[in-house]
Amino acid sequence: MRASLPLPQPNASPVTGNPGDAELVRQAQRHPEAFAPLYLAYRDPILNYCSYRLHDTAEAEDAASATFVKALHALPAFRDDGNSFRSWMFRIAHNEVADRLKRFARHPESPLTLAEILADPAPSPEEAAVTSDAMGRLRALLAILPPRERGVLELRLADLSSQEIAAVMKISEQSVWTAQSRALQRMRTALAPIGHEARTNG
Numbered sequence: 001m002r003a004s005l006p007l008p009q010p011n012a013s014p015v016t017g018n019p020g021d022a023e024l025v026r027q028a029q030r031h032p033e034a035f036a037p038l039y040l041a042y043r044d045p046i047l048n049y050c051s052y053r054l055h056d057t058a059e060a061e062d063a064a065s066a067t068f069v070k071a072l073h074a075l076p077a078f079r080d081d082g083n084s085f086r087s088w089m090f091r092i093a094h095n096e097v098a099d100r101l102k103r104f105a106r107h108p109e110s111p112l113t114l115a116e117i118l119a120d121p122a123p124s125p126e127e128a129a130v131t132s133d134a135m136g137r138l139r140a141l142l143a144i145l146p147p148r149e150r151g152v153l154e155l156r157l158a159d160l161s162s163q164e165i166a167a168v169m170k171i172s173e174q175s176v177w178t179a180q181s182r183a184l185q186r187m188r189t190a191l192a193p194i195g196h197e198a199r200t201n202g
Contacts, residue, residue: 021085028075035072042086043068046093049158053097055139063100067093087167090160094151094168141187149183152176 021041027034046067051060070092078088142150148169155165166173 022080025075025078025080025085028072029078032072032075035075038085039068042089045158046089049090049093049154050097052157053154054100059100063093063096067096070096084164084167087160087164090155090158090164091168094155141190144190145183145186148175149179149186152179153183156180 021038024034024038024041028038043064047060047064050063050067051057054060054063067089071089074092078085142153145153148171151169152165155168160168162173162176165176169176171179
């Protein structure tokens, strides 16, 4: 059963950027129904992150819903101690996804379901095939990485800054840069044979 979310009011509009988050958070802490603008602002980024990590649309939607429900319940205790609200939201999403992946490991579903990548219906079939192939290669490369390095790159792909990634993963910014550097080097090494083969066959 999917967790329920407070529905945005008709006059609620998405916010752009993060400068206004502090005031929106204060309003939502006083009145839970005022959480709607925050939900609208972070709905797509959180859902995209969950979709990317879980590879399953329905599961990602459930994970995103659970993230916002947990955020709403925990909001009264939120204190901006230097970590932005965005970092806080992504930490909740990161933990929610990690819990679900652990459950998948204990109770695996069919490989087809977990590996399924649904293409955007807007592109042509040819464009969708290219996009799906590229995403498949990227996921295959990420799969070879140690957990910390993979986590850093996945959050980077979700457009988080080094400071935000450090806050989400509870590591230093230097550790973020180290993990990213090592991850990219591993990926370049893995890609080298492919590049060599392409040049040989060309």
